[in-house]
Amino acid sequence: MLSTRHIIDIADLSADDITTILDTADSFKEVNERRIKKLPTLRGRTIVNLFLEPSTRTRTSFEIAAKRLSADAVNFAGSSSATVKGESLADTAATLSAMACDLVVIRHKYAGAPRILAEMMDSHVVNGGDGMHEHPTQALLDLYTIRERFGRLEGLTVGIVGDVAHSRVAGSLVPALRMMGATPVLVGPPTLMPARPDVLGAEVSNSLDEVLPDIDVAYMLRIQMERAEGMPFPSLREYSRMFGMNRTRLDVMRPEAIVMHPGPMNRGVEIAADVADSERSLVLGQVNAGVAVRMAVMYLLLGGDAGGAVA
């Protein structure tokens, strides 16, 4: 059991909750390696993937996770609510509530939307990414991946590189790392840093090359080219030169240090193709962990306990 009904912000979770999720994910990961990758655990439970912003990867990951636990997974796609036309999120929530689903995963263009849903519904809510705010299951799968590689989280230093200001991935990963005793360092040009990184409790560097020798993980954020409202840096070429992960930079890092990326990657921008495909890159490991971690989240929110995950 977790100490929370919903996972909207990382702050909804305690460090013990996170450890419980990661430990539970361990046993589900083993299931995912079986030939028959299915457990009867959530049979009869309904999980709705309410994706009001386009997403293929995350939605697929949640859908696979739900189906491997035998839940009835339903995808509810659409566009985020508009002020003028279209159904409001509050009405969508009321509609889903009337259909008596057990858990809703919401991906939404605007920050805070999962909170509206949680206030309107009886079911559990999992934030699948809200605006520039948080993406907690991404942070959990990242923690899982890092813990699996290093055997621990405490004492590690993670450089989070790129568009931190607009990144919900960073919005969750920074507090999650801190909660587990790791040290996040935000790296990027000042125009991509949040207004007050201090309130997140993160250090900031404007030089990737300076931090490389000191970090255990280089976490490369996706450059959101579609978001640009007036590009916050002169060119992708300059960005790549200053903040892109490439073979030369990889060689400066500690031999055991790894490279991660939440995907989808802009090869040649924030990460060079050869690095992305190297044995130091854990990108596919993150995707793989994503299913197990999301299974753990669904299982634990819907009443399972850590011990009885895999019958």
Place this chain on the structure above:
Amino acid sequence: MALLLKNGRVVDPAVPLDEIADVVIRDGRIVEIGRDLQIAKGITVECAEKVVLPGLVDAHTHLREPGFEYKEDVESGTRAAAHGGFTAVCAMPNTNPICDEGSAVRFLVERARERGVVRVHPIGAITVGQKGAALAEMGDMLAEGAVAFSDDGRGVQDAGMMRLAMDYAKQFPTTIISHAEVESLAGKGVVNEGAVSTRLGLSGWPAEAEEIQVARDIALAELTGCRLHLAHLSTARSIALVRDAKARGTAVTCEVTPHHLFLDEDALQTTYDTNLKMNPPLRTPADREALVAGLVDGTIDCIATDHAPHASHEKALEFEIAPWGTTGLETALSLVCTHLVSRDVLSWSDVARLMAHGPRSALGLEAVRLEVGGVADITIVDPEARVDVTPEFFESKSSNSAHMGATLLGKASEVLVGGRFALRNGKVVG
């Protein structure tokens, strides 16, 4: 008909007056102020333990009519005003259509005459359609009853356009009201840029986006000689800029809102409560303290509500797309009583200065004084009345109050407009 206000604490710093006295009103005017007064026939209002003030005016109200009558209209908005202790409101022009020509002003004046519970002073747009591109017909609007001009809801972005407007306006006895917001800096910001924007993953609206335009418009007021009023100032530096300008003798006045005085961005730490989404956004505790200091030292001329009603289904939207604003008419006086008067930060004379005389003087409205011969626009306050801010409390059509759930102390019990009750025993009349 005669009216006797008995045994109230009659306060008006413009007279000056602060004593227990009786006030006799006949034919809409004050005819006598003194002790132990009697009237042969008429109505006596017992005012013991109450404060009798010159009628409060709100310099910044959105009545929403025409165009948005589902949020508010002249009737409901003026009822809300009376309920909150105001004898008059100044109506902002961002209606649909925009109030940017004489006929639109005339509509509002006539509507207010037919359905208004308190006085309504229209404010016209500075530019046609509030688009910032061409001067609106200020002379036409003034002739129909407009009192001042504002593109409220938007700043006039082009400095040359603002200069032109002020140069043109100075031929009239009127005031240009500045909604200070540099749009290229405020961008998509919905909360103060800083700790809260970072924590909530929302775009920030930096203090500087206001301050730069405040500085610009003060400079333009000095260049043109036009009277300038700065709406809803929210930051410490904005207040400092006004303080300096006044020290230089510039004809500038300013207002602050109750929500910027009594709430700050910390209220948003853990919630996406859209009733706390306002423009300009709630600022830091240090800014809030600077606003209070500005009230006390006289830098700030008035407390204005920026009453901005919105339907509940609109405020139920996601924070980033929910409309800006909080209602304010019905809570302003109670908030001032609770947070400032009962804590001895402000006196009742200060309340009269900031909520009755300040707004009239800033917008060139006729002065109202508690003296013989004065128009009987009077607000009577019961400082001990308890107010529970619930959705049922409001006369407004909307209940998007940033102060929802608060318990406040002090409320208007009577409002007289031209000697007629708009509010009596706490109930709106008419």
